[in-house]
Amino acid sequence: MAEALLTVEDLSVSFPSGAGPVRVVDGIDFTVGREIVALVGESGSGKSMTGRAIMGLLPRTATVQAKRLSFDERNLLSLAPSGWNALRGKDIGLVLQDPKYSLNPAHKVGRQVEETLLLHTRLSAAERRERALDMLDMVGLPDPARVYSSYPAALSGGMGQRVMIAAMLINRPKLLIADEPTSALDRELQNQILALLRSLTEQFGMGLLLISHDLQQVSRFADRVIVLRSGRIDEELAAADLANAQSDYTRALWAARPSAETYGTRLPVYGVGT
Numbered sequence: 001m002a003e004a005l006l007t008v009e010d011l012s013v014s015f016p017s018g019a020g021p022v023r024v025v026d027g028i029d030f031t032v033g034r035e036i037v038a039l040v041g042e043s044g045s046g047k048s049m050t051g052r053a054i055m056g057l058l059p060r061t062a063t064v065q066a067k068r069l070s071f072d073e074r075n076l077l078s079l080a081p082s083g084w085n086a087l088r089g090k091d092i093g094l095v096l097q098d099p100k101y102s103l104n105p106a107h108k109v110g111r112q113v114e115e116t117l118l119l120h121t122r123l124s125a126a127e128r129r130e131r132a133l134d135m136l137d138m139v140g141l142p143d144p145a146r147v148y149s150s151y152p153a154a155l156s157g158g159m160g161q162r163v164m165i166a167a168m169l170i171n172r173p174k175l176l177i178a179d180e181p182t183s184a185l186d187r188e189l190q191n192q193i194l195a196l197l198r199s200l201t202e203q204f205g206m207g208l209l210l211i212s213h214d215l216q217q218v219s220r221f222a223d224r225v226i227v228l229r230s231g232r233i234d235e236e237l238a239a240a241d242l243a244n245a246q247s248d249y250t251r252a253l254w255a256a257r258p259s260a261e262t263y264g265t266r267l268p269v270y271g272v273g274t
Ligand SMILES: Nc1ncnc2c1ncn2[C@@H]1O[C@H](COP(=O)(O)OP(=O)(O)OP(=O)(O)O)[C@@H](O)[C@H]1O
Pocket: 015, 024, 041, 042, 043, 044, 045, 046, 047, 048, 049, 050, 059, 061, 213
């Protein structure tokens, strides 16, 4: 197991309800080093809330508790809003499901890719442009100069997601959290984007927390897998061992892996909230 960049100990996230607080993440422990750790589980198992707790991006009504939540020796539990702003985009990047909602349609791609350089560095406009063009090239976009001056509407879904990855990696974060980064794309593009994330993770020596419901994909792109069930860790195993998982739940999720016929449908829900 790689040396930890992120340490999560006894993390819980709860929301108020008429019947009292409901714990949607319930006392989980894990670490992420310079490796790809996948957080998997059915819909509602708490994957996104875990990712958001690490990014300090939980809904206002959520309460977060942990024995320890630390990133690169910093205690995230005591970070002030200004501390979060300094961390996000600089040391921790977040890639979400659909670039349509993450990219601002009113601004050209170049400006959005450069944004974290503007916020976190003193590079000149020319240096920022050069870094952005390099990064657009690194994520495999043909004709980076044309993409740089385009508006997001001119991009396909796969290109948009490559732009988002470029925007998140331009400042060389130590950790990237990718929450279902490919579920808006077709199968072939999904594999291309995941292969790109894997290669950039290795090239930059980053950690990647990959949130996914697709165990088959995870088995090919991740190093380690944490299986969440109703907010708790059901099993933690090497990605290579997924096909021979011990827990019945993991085996059921593995058996429900999307096939060409069922791809795009949601996974069945096994006893959430029970
Ligand atoms: N703002 C909120 N208020 C109350 N409950 C919420 C809120 N946001 C999420 N939840 C609940 O938290 C639980 C965990 O949600 P989360 O989004 O982490 O699941 P997930 O595993 O990422 O699922 P999916 O794959 O569907 O995104 C769910 O039961 C959800 O209904």
